[in-house]
Structure formats: C-alpha cells, structure tokens
Amino acid sequence: MSVQEHELYEALGSSGARVAAIDAIPVALPLRRPVEFASGTITTADNVLVRVHSDTGIIGCAEAQPRPYTYGETQASIVAAINRFAPRLIGADPVRSARNRALISDGSSDTCARAAVLVALADLSARVLGVSCADLLGGAADDVAVAAMVSFGTPEQMGEDAAQLHADQGIEVFKVKVGRDPGLDIASVMAVREAVPGATLYVDANRGWNLEQAREAVPGLLELGVQMIEEPLDLADRDGRVQLAAEWPVPLGGDESCLDLGQVAEQIAGPVSQVSIKIARTAFDEGAAVAAYCRATGVHAVVGSQYEGALGAWASIAFAAGVRDLSSRPAEVANFLDLADDLVASPVITDGRVAVPDGPGLGATIDEAAVARYRVDR
Numbered sequence: 569m570s571v572q573e574h575e576l577y578e579a580l581g582s583s584g585a586r587v588a589a590i591d592a593i594p595v596a597l598p599l600r601r602p603v604e605f606a607s608g609t610i611t612t613a614d615n616v617l618v619r620v621h622s623d624t625g626i627i628g629c630a631e632a633q634p635r636p637y638t639y640g641e642t643q644a645s646i647v648a649a650i651n652r653f654a655p656r657l658i659g660a661d662p663v664r665s666a667r668n669r670a671l672i673s674d675g676s677s678d679t680c681a682r683a684a685v686l687v688a689l690a691d692l693s694a695r696v697l698g699v700s701c702a703d704l705l706g707g708a709a710d711d712v713a714v715a716a717m718v719s720f721g722t723p724e725q726m727g728e729d730a731a732q733l734h735a736d737q738g739i740e741v742f743k744v745k746v747g748r749d750p751g752l753d754i755a756s757v758m759a760v761r762e763a764v765p766g767a768t769l770y771v772d773a774n775r776g777w778n779l780e781q782a783r784e785a786v787p788g789l790l791e792l793g794v795q796m797i798e799e800p801l802d803l804a805d806r807d808g809r810v811q812l813a814a815e816w817p818v819p820l821g822g823d824e825s826c827l828d829l830g831q832v833a834e835q836i837a838g839p840v841s842q843v844s845i846k847i848a849r850t851a852f853d854e855g856a857a858v859a860a861y862c863r864a865t866g867v868h869a870v871v872g873s874q875y876e877g878a879l880g881a882w883a884s885i886a887f888a889a890g891v892r893d894l895s896s897r898p899a900e901v902a903n904f905l906d907l908a909d910d911l912v913a914s915p916v917i918t919d920g921r922v923a924v925p926d927g928p929g930l931g932a933t934i935d936e937a938a939v940a941r942y943r944v945d946r
C-alpha cells in the first residue's frame with residue numbers, strides 16, 4: 569500500500585464506504601394461502617425490508633420476518649429496534665462486521681431485527697467490494713440442493729404439495745411439519761412418502777408434542793424413512809428431550825433451542841445432534857461461527873428457514889453456497905414459493921437445485937413499485 573493509499577484507507581475506513589442512513593420498511597406481502605405449523609400460522613408475510621444506504625450511493629438490503637412465537641418479536645418491534653440501532657451505525661464502515669455487531673448488541677433480544685441489519689450491511693459490503701456474498705463467505709459452491717417445507721394441511725393436501733414441488737422444481741428433500749395428533753402426523757408423512765417415493769424426509773414438530781405423543785408418533789415416522797426429528801417437545805421439558813434423543817436412531821434436531829452459538833453449544837452437550845442455522849436470526853457472522861462449532865463437534869448443521877420471502881431466501885442461499893460444510897447439504901430455501909408476490913425477483917429452482925446469482929452482494933434488486941404497493945407505513 570502506498571503512503572497515499574494508506575492515508576486514504578485511514579481516512580475512509582477499509583472499504584471506503586460509510587453508512588449514511590438505514591430504512592426499516594414494514595410490508596404486508598400476500599401469500600398464496602396461509603401456512604400453518606405447530607407453533608403458529610402465517611396469513612400474510614408481514615416482513616420488514618431493511619435498506620442500508622451508504623455515502624457512495626450503494627445500498628444493501630435484507631428482510632426480517634417477525635416470528636412472535638419463536639423470538640417474541642413483532643413487525644412493530646423489529647421496526648422500532650432497527651430505528652434504535654440506526655444512529656449507532658451512521659458513519660460506520662459496512663465491512664467491519666464484528667464492530668458493527670458490537671455497536672448494535674445492547675443486551676436486547678431483538679434477534680431478527682439485529683440479524684437483518686447485519687445481513688443488509690453484508691450485502692452492502694459485498695456490493696462495495698464488487699463480489700457476491702456467497703464468495704465473501706467462502707465461495708464453496710455455485711449452487712445448492714433445496715429442501716422444501718410441507719406445512720399443515722390434510723394428508724392429501726400435503727401429499728399434493730410435495731408432488732407439485734417435485735414436479736415443478738424437482739425438489740426431492742422435504743421437511744414435513746408434524747406436532748399435531750400422532751395418527752395425523754403419520755398419515756401426513758405417509759402421504760408425502762407416497763407422493764414422492766424416493767424423497768429424503770425429515771420432520772419438524774415445532775414443540776407440538778408431549779412425551780407420550782412423541783413416543784407414539786416416532787416409530788411410524790421412522791418406518792416411513794424419516795431421517796431427523798426437529799424440536800419434538802416444549803424446550804422446558806429438558807429430561808424428555810434427553811430421553812427421546814437417547815431412544816431414537818436418528819438425530820433430534822435443534823431449531824428454536826439453538827438461537828445463537830451459546831445455545832448451540834449447550835444443546836450439543838445435551839440432546840441435539842443436528843442444528844438448523846437460520847440466517848434470519850444469526851446473520852452471516854454468527855451463522856459461520858455456529859457452522860464451525862458444529863464441524864468441530866462432528867454435528868450435522870443445515871441451513872434452515874423461517875418462511876422467508878425471496879430476499880431472505882437469497883441470504884440463505886448465499887450462506888449455504890458459501891460455507892464449505894453446508895454447501896453439500898440440502899438447504900431450506902424454498903418458502904418464497906408460498907408468497908403470491910414479492911419485493912425482489914425470486915430464485916429459480918431447477919432439478920431441485922438453486923444457483924447463486926451472478927451479481928454482487930446477495931444479487932437481489934428491489935422492485936420499488938412492489939415496495940410502494942406493499943408497504944404499510946404510508
């Protein structure tokens with residue numbers, strides 16, 4: 569670096585860009601039909617679009633999805649938290665992710681609000697540097713296999729949903745939502761198995777069973793070839809979770825119990841032997857730390873979904889493709905298909921795989937007309 573370059577670096581920060589403003593825009597995006605699972609129902613995608621403007625004119629974007637039953641955050645609380653964080657970041661260099669996380673880590677539990685700001689900063693950083701987020705994360709692969717969630721319906725409807733995802737997108741890996749009545753859960757998984765006989769199947773009870781129901785449902789699910797069981801019980805039932813994990817020949821998956829690295833460490837020392845990493849709650853930095861911890865402890869980690877729209881899906885795709893251990897495993901990035909309209913162009917899933925886009929950052933371009941159409945703050 570020349571003396572002049574060094575002076576410029578010192579004056580401007582390592583990327584040369586500075587955060588100038590942050591928007592938190594609440595939107596209500598239409599769904600094709602409501603999606604339901606044991607811990608909640610989503611009737612509209614009441615997401616928050618986060619835009620970080622830099623003094624260079626380059627903008628970074630991300631999406632937050634309120635999931636009150638998991639994090640306690642609402643759309644209003646996410647907007648309020650981002651507006652509270654924003655002044656602390658004005659003038660910050662977007663590439664300094666550790667410093668920026670520290671600036672907005674104030675002990676509050678605004679998990680998804682904080683993650684969305686950090687992902688938008690990562691999108692901005694990658695755009696400033698002229699590389700994709702996937703490459704910045706390690707560039708392990710150009711595309712990844714897709715896993716789709718099959719939400720509650722009648723068993724017949726759930727089978728049809730899986731068949732359609734298989735026919736239209738070539739998807740062969742399904743996370744079937746369970747946690748209702750054990751008989752209904754087995755019938756649901758059986759319907760998906762019959763609809764796509766060669767599929768890889770795992771299930772997610774979203775804490776909907778009690779110990780007795782889990783014990784009743786699981787043998788039948790195992791017979792249908794289910795390879796992992798996510799969050800069977802209330803997290804407060806620590807003994808029950810440990811007992812089930814010891815009884816099962818397949819992993820007990822951690823999702824709601826694994827919100828950050830500390831919880832992941834605690835759960836891996838306990839009943840969890842597969843971890844769902846959700847960028848919507850960890851952002852890229854903590855997500856990478858969780859992935860590394862899982863690698864070090866020999867635990868399978870996968871990219872999970874909290875029913876993201878397309879912008880959230882682009883972030884998950886970048887992470888899944890960027891990080892070595894994750895790029896070879898199916899990632900849950902298909903839930904944008906539940907939306908009837910969106911703020912950015914949707915990923916295209918072909919033969920069960922989705923590619924990292926060519927452009928810099930997350931590769932998503934905001935449709936301003938869609939923002940105007942769906943924002944609920946004006």
Ligand code: MUC
Nearest residue numbers: 635638772823873874875
């Ligand atoms: C999942 O894996 O549990 C349901 C709610 C949420 O936040 O994520 C989903 C999917």
Ligand code: MG
Nearest residue numbers: 772798823824
């Ligand atoms: Mg889950």
